Amino acid sequence: MTFVLDRFDTNGFVAATLAEDLGDIGDITSAAVIPQSARFAGVMTSRDAITVAGLELAEAFFRALDPAATIERLVEDGDRVAAGTALMQLSGLARAMLTAERSALNTIQHLSGIATMTRAYVDRIMGTGATLLDTRKTIPGLRVLEKYATRMGGATNHRMGLWDAAMIKDNHVAVAGSVGEAVRRAAEAGIASIIVEVDRIDQIEPALAAGATHLLLDNMEPSTLRGAVTLVGGRVPTEASGGVTLEKIRAIAETGVTYVSVGRLTQSAPAADIGLDFQMEG
Incomplete structure (x- = not known):
């Protein structure tokens, strides 16, 4: 075989x-x-x-x-x-x-x-320029297989695990004290890829200033996403995430984000x- x-x-x-x-x-x-x-x-x-x-x-x-x-x-x-x-x-x-x-x-x-x-989601955003990503929301022990399946459906794999990129989320920020401080610590640790989850527009500049290399725009409506993409201005890739359904994904992808990540591909x-x-x- x-x-x-x-x-x-x-x-x-x-x-x-x-x-x-x-x-x-x-x-x-x-x-x-x-x-x-x-x-x-x-x-x-x-x-x-x-x-x-x-x-x-x-x-x-x-x-x-x-x-x-x-x-x-x-x-x-x-x-x-x-x-x-x-x-x-x-x-x-x-x-x-x-x-x-x-x-x-x-x-x-x-x-x-x-x-x-996965193929249904990829088809829905065809022509928008956005790329579909999967997530780590996989059945324990089957991640490699499930992420292989999303690739067969036309998606791109996001992080395979906790080891291949930093992803700073709200709980990390809560412990570190601020978005900027959390990102600064990751940058000082020598991590090359630093993904930062932001759920407010005012978190974007501090994240970028501290060294974020990828912004995950969490649970934002299309109008807010469009403003966030404009503010980022192509300095780093942007990713829309949270509550993405087949019915909503096209409007989200049309905001100009680089990526849209969908947990339900492997969850549901x-x-x-x-x-x-x-x-x-x-």
């Missing part, structure tokens, strides 16, 4: 997911009902129009239990497909196929759901409807 993500153990994830399902005894239903030598052929199909993400991971579950399985991916991650599109054909040992089925489907349904919602995306139909071979 060629699916490689930075800071993610794909083989470990597949093994742990299967172990969670198999427990100490294994797939007692398949073992009791399906002959050991029986073979299945199947087709994985999208039942809705979706943006695909997670095909190689789904394949990995089947290969983990039947390394000799014949598997053909019919589309690629990032593809937009119509309802009824066949995504993958596979053939192999029936017990292995059935045991891996749920883990494979759970994964591709979740990731494709995220990619599909419904699973895509993807099924897998098997039949006996021979």
Whole structure:
């Protein structure tokens, strides 16, 4: 398998997911009902129009239990497909196929759901010049996968964790005493990327003067955002965040902000409807 993500153990994830399902005894239903030598052929199909993400991971579950399985991916991650599109054909040992089925489907349904919602947001702001960002509001342990899915939907990843940029929020400011002091401390620590959350116009100049490299304009209405963007005047990138819905995002993006970040991409995306139909071979 060629699916490689930075800071993610794909083989470990597949093994742990299967172990969670198999427990100490294994797939007692398949073992009791399906002959050991029986073979299945199947087709994985999208039942809705979706943006695909997670095909190689789904394949990995089947290969983990039947390394000799014949598997053909019919589309690629990032593809937009119509309802009824066949995504993958596979053939192999029936017990292995059935045991891996749920883990494979759970994964591709979740990731494709995220990619599909992300694509809807990207489409909505097309032509505004703004870039869609995801957030750190991810399921613990699945961040790398979920952020991969947002990329498949056309978004750009924001911070991957607490380590790759400073983000000074209201609680940091409360402890430091002011926006300017919080930013000054981060700059003195030698941090190159300093994102500063501001929820008032009067916080912008102190943040910039102290060394902010990116302003997160939090929960501002479009009229306020437009004024903030004008005040910043291109000195640093600007990001609109907070309460962004599909209905609101175009008006927000049209204010001139550099980025719009949306937590619901990974918090609230419904699973895509993807099924897998098997039949006996021979």
